Amino acid sequence: xxxxxxxxxxxxxxxxxxxxTCQGDSLxxxxxxxxxxxxxxxxxxxxxxxxxxxxxxxxxxxxxxSGNTASLTITGAQAEDEADYYCNSRDSSGNPGVFxxxxxxxVL
Amino acid sequence: xxxxxxxxxxxxxxGASVKVSCKASGYTFTGYYMHWVRQAPGQGxxxxxxxxxxxxxxxxxxxxxxxxxxxxxxxxxxxxxELSRLRSDDTAVYYCARFDSSGWxxxxxxxxxxxxxTVSS
Numbered sequence: 101x102x103x104x105x106x107x108x109x110x111x112x113x114x115x116x117x118x119x120x121t122c123q124g125d126s127l128x129x130x131x132x133x134x135x136x137x138x139x140x141x142x143x144x145x146x147x148x149x150x151x152x153x154x155x156x157x158x159x160x161x162x163x164x165x166s167g168n169t170a171s172l173t174i175t176g177a178q179a180e181d182e183a184d185y186y187c188n189s190r191d192s193s194g195n196p197g198v199f200x201x202x203x204x205x206x207v208l
Numbered sequence: 209x210x211x212x213x214x215x216x217x218x219x220x221x222x223g224a225s226v227k228v229s230c231k232a233s234g235y236t237f238t239g240y241y242m243h244w245v246r247q248a249p250g251q252g253x254x255x256x257x258x259x260x261x262x263x264x265x266x267x268x269x270x271x272x273x274x275x276x277x278x279x280x281x282x283x284x285x286x287x288x289x290e291l292s293r294l295r296s297d298d299t300a301v302y303y304c305a306r307f308d309s310s311g312w313x314x315x316x317x318x319x320x321x322x323x324x325x326t327v328s329s
Contacts, residue, residue: 135316193267
């Protein structure tokens with residue numbers, strides 16, 4: 101299967117830790133990348149590979165992977181982290197053609 | 209700094225075609241594949257396809273085969289995405305995104321600002 105499954109919505113109290121997961125068969129072979137999207141804005145890369153953050157992404161964002169599940173963890177969530185988060189990986193043709201359905205993160 | 213600047217919003221009638229441009233700057237245009245991703249209102253991200261700006265070679269998602277054409281003009285560092293036979297469910301924001309890969313890693317590291325295409329009679 102080329103699908104990636106994410107929980108539609110997750111909430112976290114301000115300053116607490118939250119994990120957003122992404123499940124799919126392709127994740128057994130390929131690392132996921134993670135994107136943050138705020139309303140009316142383009143997606144922004146936050147995590148790629150095993151656990152790599154682009155320049156400018158706070159270190160409270162981290163990634164991990166086990167079996168068919170990739171996870172994005174935010175340690176000490178801030179109000180500005182409230183957004184939609186999408187995972188991405190390769191499809192059966194090797195293209196990065198699969199996005200998860202997205203997780204809406206609410207910071208309470 | 210890397211920038212991807214897309215063309216402005218479009219309103220089209222069903223059955224028409226639309227061509228969206230994506231002008232790249234701040235890096236070697238031919239050194240990175242360019243992908244196109246769309247997002248319908250209130251929906252998630254959907255991959256449409258990619259172009260190798262160096263060779264012009266393309267790969268399209270099966271869903272768009274026969275309706276989408278991706279091209280580039282290396283002289284002005286611009287990629288294009290043309291979608292034909294538009295339907296109302298093609299109403300979406302269309303993004304170009306630069307793709308980088310290194311071994312096991314692959315990711316979209318820069319995105320255009322998005323182009324809203326509205327299909328309405």
